[in-house]
Amino acid sequence: MKPLFIWAGGKNKMLKHYLPIMPEKVETYVEPFFGGGAMFIHIVQNYKPKNLVINDVNKDIIRVYNSIKNNLPEFLEKLDSYCSVFLPMNKEDRKKYYFEVRYEHAYDYEKWSEAEEAATLYFLMKTGFNGIFQVNINTNGRYGTPAGLLNQKDSVYDLSVVKWWHEALQNTQIMSNDWKECLKQIPDVENTFVFLDPPYRSSFTTYGQIFGDDEQERLLKYVKSRNHTLSFLCNRDAGDGWFEERIGNLKIDKFPVTYTAGRRKKTEEGFEAKPATEVLIRNK
Numbered sequence: 001m002k003p004l005f006i007w008a009g010g011k012n013k014m015l016k017h018y019l020p021i022m023p024e025k026v027e028t029y030v031e032p033f034f035g036g037g038a039m040f041i042h043i044v045q046n047y048k049p050k051n052l053v054i055n056d057v058n059k060d061i062i063r064v065y066n067s068i069k070n071n072l073p074e075f076l077e078k079l080d081s082y083c084s085v086f087l088p089m090n091k092e093d094r095k096k097y098y099f100e101v102r103y104e105h106a107y108d109y110e111k112w113s114e115a116e117e118a119a120t121l122y123f124l125m126k127t128g129f130n131g132i133f134q135v136n137i138n139t140n141g142r143y144g145t146p147a148g149l150l151n152q153k154d155s156v157y158d159l160s161v162v163k164w165w166h167e168a169l170q171n172t173q174i175m176s177n178d179w180k181e182c183l184k185q186i187p188d189v190e191n192t193f194v195f196l197d198p199p200y201r202s203s204f205t206t207y208g209q210i211f212g213d214d215e216q217e218r219l220l221k222y223v224k225s226r227n228h229t230l231s232f233l234c235n236r237d238a239g240d241g242w243f244e245e246r247i248g249n250l251k252i253d254k255f256p257v258t259y260t261a262g263r264r265k266k267t268e269e270g271f272e273a274k275p276a277t278e279v280l281i282r283n284k
Helices: 015-021 038-046 059-070 072-086 091-107 114-127 159-171 179-184 213-225
Strands: 028-031 051-055 172-175 192-196 230-236 251-259 265-267 270-272 274-282
Touching: 015 038, 015 251, 015 274, 028 038, 038 051, 038 159, 051 179, 059 072, 059 114, 059 159, 059 172, 072 091, 072 114, 072 159, 091 114, 159 172, 179 213, 192 213, 213 230, 213 274
Parallel strands: 028 051, 028 192, 051 172, 192 230
Antiparallel strands: 230 274, 251 274, 265 270
């Protein structure tokens, strides 16, 4: 199975590195910075936990998850209405249509139900520039990502993926709060796994706000405070020793990764993917 949409910083490529240090048993799984949910898929498929809690401060993508969970028929009806117009078009008309729908999502969304608004955003995310969720003034502070390649052939989305998520989310508590509020309700007990994948150091959140070092330190403090709960904290290694200076008795692992979107390196031949190093900090 795969995420509903491509998400910048998603953990699909990192899972193979995490497997040797994953827990043997998970009864409760908590993810306060959810995004695309690659780790969630792995946990659901391999551990079948009794309790699942997902959270993201981005209320728009949480609306997508909630609508797929609770209002799937209405969500699909609206989504298919866009796809039926979009797919027969040539590329030039597709681009024009994308911006028309994006404008409507930005300025005329109050006429829609929650599920219709979510389906509209999902259509835009599936046809927009891969993995980038932008908001800007020109789109009323709402989704403003440019159009993608627009080269879809027979479908815009995979119905089997959407249906899998519908089933998986039935046993999931979905929240849209600050990460600290999400974790307040989670007791420090055995067989609980908290996966923390925040905005990386010096990067921007969805709404253009810096997720600063003070927040990163609060996350480290949380991981250090857990005596029974297994906690993983992901980030990018900036090469300045920042995490090493602050982890204390926590464990740290480093893994090579190649970024193919947003961090490409310009060369004489064009652009190439840029290598980097991911860090994983854990208390066990």
